[in-house]
Amino acid sequence: MLSILLFTLLTLGGFSLAFLNFRKIYRNICLGKPEGRLDQRWTRLKNMLLVAFGQKKMFSLWKPAVLHLAIYLAFLLTQIELIEIILDGFSHSHRVLAPLLGGFYTFLISAIELLSLFALVATVIFLYRRNILRLSRFQKPEMKGWPSWDANLILIGEILLVLAIFTMNGTDRVLQQVDPQQYQETGFFLVSGWLGPLMFGDYSASSLHLLERGGWWLHYLVVLGFINYLPISKHLHIFLAFPQTWYSKLKPRGEMENMPVVMREARSMLDLPPVPEPASTENESPEFGAKDVFDLPRRVLLGAYSCTECGRCTAVCPANLTGKKLSPRKIMMDIRDRSEEIGRNLDKGKFSVSGYQDGKSLFSYILPEEIHACTTCQACVEACPVLINPMEPILELRRHEILSQSAGPAQWTAMFNSLENNGSVWPMTDARSAWAEKQ
Amino acid sequence: MDMDRIKTVSEYISEGERPEILFWVGCAGSFDPRAQQVSRAFASLMKIAGIRFAILGDEEKCTGDPARRAGNEFLFQLLALQNIETLKNYEITKIVTTCPHCFNTLKNEYPALGGHYEVVHHTVFLNDLLRDGRLKLAGEIPGGALTYHDSCYLGRINGIYEDPREIMKQMNADIREMKRSKAGGLCCGAGGGQMFKEDEAGSKRINLERVEEALSTGAGTIVSNCPFCLTMLTDGVKALDQQEKVMVYDLAELILQQKSP
CATH class of the missing domain: 1.10.1060 (Fumarate Reductase Iron-sulfur Protein; Chain B, domain 2)
Structure with a gap:
C-alpha cells in the first residue's frame, strides 16, 4: 500500500532526524562539568512530580498558569490520539482503538476535544498577550528577532494541530452517517459531534473523505515537524522540565558552591592542617x-x-x-x-x-x-x-x-583590600567593639 | 537603664564562665553609625531579657559574604577559615546576629568549610523571647501604620517571613504589606556586593523603587531586619525628601521603644 509506505518513510525519517538532533543537545549539555553522584532521590522525585508534572510554580501567576495548564493537559492527552494515528498509519486501519475501547474511546476522544478547545482559546490568548497586549516581559531586548518568532511559530503550530484534530473528527462524524460501511460509529464526541455537522454537514462524500484524510495527515505532519523543530526552539521545556527539576540543586538556597581547590590553598596559607581530600570528583580546571x-x-x-x-x-x-x-x-x-x-x-x-x-x-x-x-x-x-x-x-x-x-569593579578592589587588611568591609581605625561603648 | 559593659567571649572565659550565646555583630553593626544603634538596641533587649551573651570584639572578622558574592573566593576562604578557627577555640555552638548576610553565611556556608553552629537571626530570637515572656511589649505603636520590608537574605533565601510579622502583630500595629512582599519581596539594592560600588548604568536606583512602594502603603514607619536594607531604605526616604514623615527602623529598635517598663 502506497500510504503505508509513505507513512513508514515519513515516520522513520522524522524520528531519525529528531533523534540525531536530540543527541546533539545531549552532547552539548555534556560539555559542562559532570556532577557527583546524585543524592536525595526521593526529594528529587517529589520536586519533579510537583514542579514539572504538577506545575506548582506556574501558579504564582494564575492567569498564564490556567492557560498553560489547558495546553499542557491537551498535549498530554493528545498523545493517545497520536498513538492511534501511528497504529492506523502502519496498519492502514481506521480508528483502531474505537472497537477495542468502546464507550471509553468516546469518553477519551471527547476529553481530548474539550481540552483541545480550551488549548485553542489559550493559544489565541497567548498570541494576543505577546503581540497585541505586548506584555513587557516579552518585549525585552533579548526577545527581538528570532526568539519572538520562535514563540509565535510554536503557538501557530498548536493552532494547526487543534484545527487538524477538529477537521478529522468533524468530517468523520458526518461520514459515519454518509458512509457507515467505512466509517464505524464512534459515539458522540463532545466538540466535533456538533461542530462536524455544523461545518461539514452539506459537503459531498468525496470532499469529506479528502478533508478527513487531510486532517489526519496534517496532525501527523505537524507532530513530526514539531519534534524536529523542538531542538532549535525554546520549547524543549516540554521534555527537559522533567530532568531539569530532577537535577536542580537541593542545597540551601543561600549556599554558594564551595571551591575545594581555593579552600585548600587558603588553608595552607593560614597554616591550617590540610583537610582530607574527597575522592576527586572533578578534573581540576585551570x-x-x-x-x-x-x-x-x-x-x-x-x-x-x-x-x-x-x-x-x-x-x-x-x-x-x-x-x-x-x-x-x-x-x-x-x-x-x-x-x-x-x-x-x-x-x-x-x-x-x-x-x-x-x-x-x-x-x-x-x-x-x-x-x-x-x-x-x-x-x-x-x-x-x-x-x-x-x-x-x-x-x-x-x-x-x-x-x-x-x-572587576575598582571599588570592589578597595573593599577587598579593606577586608584583607582590617577584616572589615570598610577601612576603620576604631575597635570593632567601639559601638558598645557609645550611648 | 544601667548598661553593664558588653563582655567579649574571652572576658567571660577569663572569669571562669561561658556565655550562653554569641552575638555576631558584623561589619555594619560594628562600624556603621546607624547600624551601631541597632546593635545597641538589640544588646539592651538581650540584657533586659537576662541573656548572658558575648561578642568577639576585635577577634570577629567579616564573614566573607561580600567577598564571596563579588567573586573573590580566596578572600572569602581566608576570612571564613579564620573565623571558624576563632569560634572553634572558644567552643561556640550558638550564634545570634542582626545581619541576614552574616546569618546566611554562618548558617549555610560555613558548614562546608567545617564550621557547624546553631545560627539565629535576631528577629527570630526576639520573637522567642517574647513568646517565652522574657520580653514584654506595652501599648501601641506611635505613628500608626507599619510596613515591613523582607530582606532577601532573611526572607526569600532563608524562608523567614513570619517571626518578624508575629512580633509586629503583638505591637497591635496596623501592618500594611507592600505588593511585593515575602517570597516576592523586592531587593533594597545592596546585596551581592552592590553596597560597595556604584550602580551599573540604568534608569533608577533600586532603593528608590522600593521606597516608593513602601511610601505607597501610607505607613509612617518602614521596618527592616538588615543593616544594609536600613541604609538603602533610609537613603531612599531622604532622596524622596520624606524623612520628616517616614522613619526607617530595625525591628529591634521598635521593640525597645515598645517594651514594657
Whole structure:
C-alpha cells in the first residue's frame, strides 16, 4: 500500500532526524562539568512530580498558569490520539482503538476535544498577550528577532494541530452517517459531534473523505515537524522540565558552591592542617569560576536548554526593573547560544572538545556590566517555574573575572583590600567593639 | 537603664564562665553609625531579657559574604577559615546576629568549610523571647501604620517571613504589606556586593523603587531586619525628601521603644 509506505518513510525519517538532533543537545549539555553522584532521590522525585508534572510554580501567576495548564493537559492527552494515528498509519486501519475501547474511546476522544478547545482559546490568548497586549516581559531586548518568532511559530503550530484534530473528527462524524460501511460509529464526541455537522454537514462524500484524510495527515505532519523543530526552539521545556527539576540543586538556597581547590590553598596559607581530600570528583580546571560553558556544571547547561524564555525571572529582577542591562533570562539564553555555537563547531570538525579554543567564551556574549549588576537577591531563582537558577552562572562568571582575570569593579578592589587588611568591609581605625561603648 | 559593659567571649572565659550565646555583630553593626544603634538596641533587649551573651570584639572578622558574592573566593576562604578557627577555640555552638548576610553565611556556608553552629537571626530570637515572656511589649505603636520590608537574605533565601510579622502583630500595629512582599519581596539594592560600588548604568536606583512602594502603603514607619536594607531604605526616604514623615527602623529598635517598663 502506497500510504503505508509513505507513512513508514515519513515516520522513520522524522524520528531519525529528531533523534540525531536530540543527541546533539545531549552532547552539548555534556560539555559542562559532570556532577557527583546524585543524592536525595526521593526529594528529587517529589520536586519533579510537583514542579514539572504538577506545575506548582506556574501558579504564582494564575492567569498564564490556567492557560498553560489547558495546553499542557491537551498535549498530554493528545498523545493517545497520536498513538492511534501511528497504529492506523502502519496498519492502514481506521480508528483502531474505537472497537477495542468502546464507550471509553468516546469518553477519551471527547476529553481530548474539550481540552483541545480550551488549548485553542489559550493559544489565541497567548498570541494576543505577546503581540497585541505586548506584555513587557516579552518585549525585552533579548526577545527581538528570532526568539519572538520562535514563540509565535510554536503557538501557530498548536493552532494547526487543534484545527487538524477538529477537521478529522468533524468530517468523520458526518461520514459515519454518509458512509457507515467505512466509517464505524464512534459515539458522540463532545466538540466535533456538533461542530462536524455544523461545518461539514452539506459537503459531498468525496470532499469529506479528502478533508478527513487531510486532517489526519496534517496532525501527523505537524507532530513530526514539531519534534524536529523542538531542538532549535525554546520549547524543549516540554521534555527537559522533567530532568531539569530532577537535577536542580537541593542545597540551601543561600549556599554558594564551595571551591575545594581555593579552600585548600587558603588553608595552607593560614597554616591550617590540610583537610582530607574527597575522592576527586572533578578534573581540576585551570580556570577559576566559569569562563565558558565547559566550566559550568551540566546542571546549568540543562537549565539553559530547559528555559522557555517566559521571562518571569527578568520581570522580577531588581536590576532589570531599574533599567540595568542585566536580564537573568538573557544569561540563560546566552549560555545556550554559546553551547550551540560550540556544538556547531564540533559538528564541522574544526575543533575537538579537549582543548577547545575558538577565541570566544561566555564573555563574548555577556558584558561585565551585566554580571556586576546582580544583587544576588534570588528573585529570579524564586520566579522560575522549572527551578532554573540564573544566579549561579552569574556568580561563576564573577569568580572568573576576579580570580582568573584579576578584573572587576575598582571599588570592589578597595573593599577587598579593606577586608584583607582590617577584616572589615570598610577601612576603620576604631575597635570593632567601639559601638558598645557609645550611648 | 544601667548598661553593664558588653563582655567579649574571652572576658567571660577569663572569669571562669561561658556565655550562653554569641552575638555576631558584623561589619555594619560594628562600624556603621546607624547600624551601631541597632546593635545597641538589640544588646539592651538581650540584657533586659537576662541573656548572658558575648561578642568577639576585635577577634570577629567579616564573614566573607561580600567577598564571596563579588567573586573573590580566596578572600572569602581566608576570612571564613579564620573565623571558624576563632569560634572553634572558644567552643561556640550558638550564634545570634542582626545581619541576614552574616546569618546566611554562618548558617549555610560555613558548614562546608567545617564550621557547624546553631545560627539565629535576631528577629527570630526576639520573637522567642517574647513568646517565652522574657520580653514584654506595652501599648501601641506611635505613628500608626507599619510596613515591613523582607530582606532577601532573611526572607526569600532563608524562608523567614513570619517571626518578624508575629512580633509586629503583638505591637497591635496596623501592618500594611507592600505588593511585593515575602517570597516576592523586592531587593533594597545592596546585596551581592552592590553596597560597595556604584550602580551599573540604568534608569533608577533600586532603593528608590522600593521606597516608593513602601511610601505607597501610607505607613509612617518602614521596618527592616538588615543593616544594609536600613541604609538603602533610609537613603531612599531622604532622596524622596520624606524623612520628616517616614522613619526607617530595625525591628529591634521598635521593640525597645515598645517594651514594657
